[in-house]
Amino acid sequence: xxxxxxxxxxxxxxxxxxxxxxxxxxxxxxxxxxxxxxxxxxxxxxxxxxxxxxxxxxxxxxxxxxxxxxxxxxxxxxxxxxxxxxxxxxxxxxxxxxxxxxxxxxxxxxxxxxxxxxxxxxxxxxxxxxxxxxxxxxxxxxxxxxxxxxxxxxxxxxxxxxxxxxxxxxxxxxxxxxxxxxxxxxxxxxxxxxxxxxxxxxxxxxxxxxxxxxxxxxxxxxxxxxxxxxxxxxxxxxxxxxxxxxxxxxxxxxxxxxxxxxxxxxxxxxxxxxxxxxxxxxxxxxxxxxxxxxxxxxxxxxxxxx
Amino acid sequence: xxxxxxxxxxxxxxxxxxxxxxxxxxxxxxxxxxxxxxxxxxxxxxxxxxxxxxxxxxxxxxxxxxxxxxxxxxxxxxxxxxxxxxxxxxxxxxxxxxxxxxxxxxxxxxxxxxxxxxxxxxxxxxxxxxxxxxxxxxxxxxxxxxxxxxxxxxxxxxxxxxxxxxxxxxxxxxxxxxxxxxxxxxxxxxxxxxxxxxxxxxxxxxxxxxxxxxxxxxxxxxxxxxxxxxxxxxxxxxxxxxxxxxxxxxxxxxxxxxxxxxxxxxxxxxxxxxxxxxxxxxxxxxxxxxxxxxxxxxxxxxxxxxxxxxxxxxxxxxxxxxxxxxxxxxxxxxxxxxxxxxxxxxxxxxxxxxxxxxxxxxxxxxxxxxxxxxxxxxxxxxxxxxxxxxxxxxxxxxxxxxxxxxxxxxxxxxxxxxxxxxxxxxxxxxxxxxxxxxxxxxxxxxxxxxxxxx
Numbered sequence: 001x002x003x004x005x006x007x008x009x010x011x012x013x014x015x016x017x018x019x020x021x022x023x024x025x026x027x028x029x030x031x032x033x034x035x036x037x038x039x040x041x042x043x044x045x046x047x048x049x050x051x052x053x054x055x056x057x058x059x060x061x062x063x064x065x066x067x068x069x070x071x072x073x074x075x076x077x078x079x080x081x082x083x084x085x086x087x088x089x090x091x092x093x094x095x096x097x098x099x100x101x102x103x104x105x106x107x108x109x110x111x112x113x114x115x116x117x118x119x120x121x122x123x124x125x126x127x128x129x130x131x132x133x134x135x136x137x138x139x140x141x142x143x144x145x146x147x148x149x150x151x152x153x154x155x156x157x158x159x160x161x162x163x164x165x166x167x168x169x170x171x172x173x174x175x176x177x178x179x180x181x182x183x184x185x186x187x188x189x190x191x192x193x194x195x196x197x198x199x200x201x202x203x204x205x206x207x208x209x210x211x212x213x214x215x216x217x218x219x220x221x222x223x224x225x226x227x228x229x230x231x232x233x234x235x236x237x238x239x240x241x242x243x244x245x246x247x248x249x250x251x252x253x254x255x256x257x258x259x260x261x262x263x264x265x266x267x268x269x270x271x272x273x274x275x276x277x278x279x280x281x282x283x284x285x286x287x288x289x290x291x292x293x294x295x296x297x298x299x300x301x302x303x304x305x306x
Numbered sequence: 307x308x309x310x311x312x313x314x315x316x317x318x319x320x321x322x323x324x325x326x327x328x329x330x331x332x333x334x335x336x337x338x339x340x341x342x343x344x345x346x347x348x349x350x351x352x353x354x355x356x357x358x359x360x361x362x363x364x365x366x367x368x369x370x371x372x373x374x375x376x377x378x379x380x381x382x383x384x385x386x387x388x389x390x391x392x393x394x395x396x397x398x399x400x401x402x403x404x405x406x407x408x409x410x411x412x413x414x415x416x417x418x419x420x421x422x423x424x425x426x427x428x429x430x431x432x433x434x435x436x437x438x439x440x441x442x443x444x445x446x447x448x449x450x451x452x453x454x455x456x457x458x459x460x461x462x463x464x465x466x467x468x469x470x471x472x473x474x475x476x477x478x479x480x481x482x483x484x485x486x487x488x489x490x491x492x493x494x495x496x497x498x499x500x501x502x503x504x505x506x507x508x509x510x511x512x513x514x515x516x517x518x519x520x521x522x523x524x525x526x527x528x529x530x531x532x533x534x535x536x537x538x539x540x541x542x543x544x545x546x547x548x549x550x551x552x553x554x555x556x557x558x559x560x561x562x563x564x565x566x567x568x569x570x571x572x573x574x575x576x577x578x579x580x581x582x583x584x585x586x587x588x589x590x591x592x593x594x595x596x597x598x599x600x601x602x603x604x605x606x607x608x609x610x611x612x613x614x615x616x617x618x619x620x621x622x623x624x625x626x627x628x629x630x631x632x633x634x635x636x637x638x639x640x641x642x643x644x645x646x647x648x649x650x651x652x653x654x655x656x657x658x659x660x661x662x663x664x665x666x667x668x669x670x671x672x673x674x675x676x677x678x679x680x681x682x683x684x685x686x687x688x689x690x691x692x693x694x695x696x697x698x699x700x701x702x703x704x705x706x707x708x709x710x711x712x713x714x715x716x717x718x719x720x721x722x723x724x725x726x727x728x729x730x731x732x733x734x735x736x737x738x739x740x741x742x743x744x745x746x747x748x749x750x751x752x753x754x755x756x757x758x759x760x
């Protein structure tokens with residue numbers, strides 16, 4: 001009698017560890033990719049930031065020289081500021097816009113489904129194609145404004161610092177609002193209908209329901225979507241590169257573009273790696289901060305008692 | 307690109323796996339698409355890769371691409387046991403690709419380039435062969451080419467590249483029809499240029515077309531102003547690493563005059579967002595929206611194909627950059643690309659190097675290739691082609707380019723090609739700011755003095 005339970009007790013941990021091993025084995029391919037394509041290059045960039053390399057000759061250790069030259073360069077605060085501006089303003093435009101569109105699309109109407117499909121088109125286009133198209137449309141001499149004879153539209157859109165940054169933010173929002181609307185649409189569709197019914201019985205109007213039920217219920221989705229927006233705009237490169245190449249002057253030179261310019265145009269891989277490390281640190285810091293701001297534990301349900 | 311890839315991937319992976327997949331997939335797709343554009347656009351299979359087969363990378367875009375391809379094909383047909391295998395790349399992608407390939411030890415046997423500062427960086431890394439003795443042993447190859455073409459191929463007195471293809475001076479183009487309508491004549495001096503500006507602006511025509519986003523287009527203006535005001539010595543001093551060379555009074559005068567022209571609305575509205583790659587600057591000239599344009603001789607071909615009857619009906623005028631009153635520079639001086647260049651990769655096998663040298667001496671700028679270059683409105687870097695130029699349909703223009711190129715007292719190389727890539731990037735960055743009027747000539751000079759000798 002006493003042997004059997006102890007035998008069972010012995011067997012159970014053993015089988016669990018076999019199971020754990022299998023799970024660990026399943027993670028191996030992903031781990032290999034992660035180490036090979038993320039951790040190793042990151043270590044490489046860290047090392048490069050302490051060296052001097054023109055991309056052609058030998059790599060020479062240079063201590064803190066690259067860090068000193070980048071941190072004392074007035075171009076760095078400027079790029080940081082432009083990146084920050086792009087991040088904050090595009091977040092401030094995209095979040096309310098996608099939340100409202102998401103709420104609109106979450107309702108089940110056939111015409112809204114059609115609208116949702118149409119609305120998704122920008123997401124299907126490649127960023128380079130979007131940039132080239134907008135560049136042609138906004139051309140000050142052959143663009144849309146000149147073609148249609150509308151003076152308001154024929155501004156020097158990409159030739160003036162402030163305007164160019166505004167255009168970049170507009171196109172970023174135009175391109176990514178559909179994606180974030182999709183996330184919000186999913187989150188809002190999951191909110192139990194009973195909450196709204198209860199609110200309706202209490203006499204809550206449309207606005208009240210939105211602010212008292214919808215908004216608190218999608219709180220974690222806001223954190224998720226904001227993280228994607230913020231981190232995404234930190235590494236924004238292709239659109240700016242094709243549209244303005246960082247210009248006019250350095251008006252739209254975001255950090256990622258500054259990194260490319262130093263590394264691949266000026267052949268200064270050391271300083272370029274310094275910027276890459278700065279980008280990683282800022283990105284990690286922001287992701288962490290947003291998680292904290294989100295508060296609560298992911299296991300804590302926001303849904304009703306059911 | 308690799309660093310960019312790494313950072314984005316690393317950060318997203320720290321979030322939920324599902325979201326990583328959602329975000330990572332489009333990012334990866336975007337990145338691979340971006341990388342794809344720098345990959346080879348076409349690989350030619352020109353027979354087996356025997357031991358004597360050399361590799362050669364060159365640029366796409368017709369009609370030049372077709373000429374390069376034909377030259378390789380002619381060589382391969384004549385030399386069954388020494389084949390050249392070629393791969394073509396788009397211009398900007400090539401510049402990054404070749405750098406990466408050389409750094410990774412996987413460059414082609416024949417390295418295409420523009421000489422100058424980039425060639426110097428290859429030489430100091432020991433990546434290209436010294437061809438001085440080979441040219442010494444083959445004087446016929448050397449002597450038939452323009453002597454001015456060897457300048458950018460020479461580093462510290464040794465020749466590291468074979469000049470090839472066409473000479474490309476920078477030319478002041480103008481629209482004759484627009485000049486007639488406004489009732490003015492082409493400028494004979496810088497004073498005339500400044501006088502013409504308000505006359506064209508009054509008629510709603512931009513005095514000068516400019517693709518300013520490309521930055522090197524703005525650089526051409528400074529190159530000519532520096533030369534006409536202070537002579538070629540001003541830039542040479544900076545190139546040779548003399549301290550504070552950019553603060554030379556002639557340099558500051560040239561920079562000031564450039565900004566004066568911008569303030570007088572000398573350039574087309576929105577010039578800083580126009581790229582030269584899209585040929586929108588050429589379109590402004592041939593559609594009559596702009597009266598003049600300072601640009602390379604290579605734009606002639608584009609304007610004749612895209613501009614309808616603009617070129618064929620003789621509406622396109624061209625001249626050398628006018629002198630600046632009281633300037634020291636010789637008005638015959640010109641600048642641009644004295645030639646394109648082919649170097650031999652030092653890590654190639656001996657058989658590959660032999661094939662490459664045979665290719666240089668027998669196939670490059672053969673009679674057939676010369677004929678093809680002239681056919682596209684270019685002047686090959688070979689001496690004594692006047693009779694062939696004069697029978698071409700573009701005879702006037704070609705003879706003009708030949709005269710400017712061979713008659714120039716100094717044919718200087720474009721600054722961004724002559725300088726090291728590091729200094730060139732600082733230069734272009736500061737030029738863009740100068741043309742935005744966000745820095746003044748003094749600040750420009752100070753910024754540039756800091757990268758002298760780098």
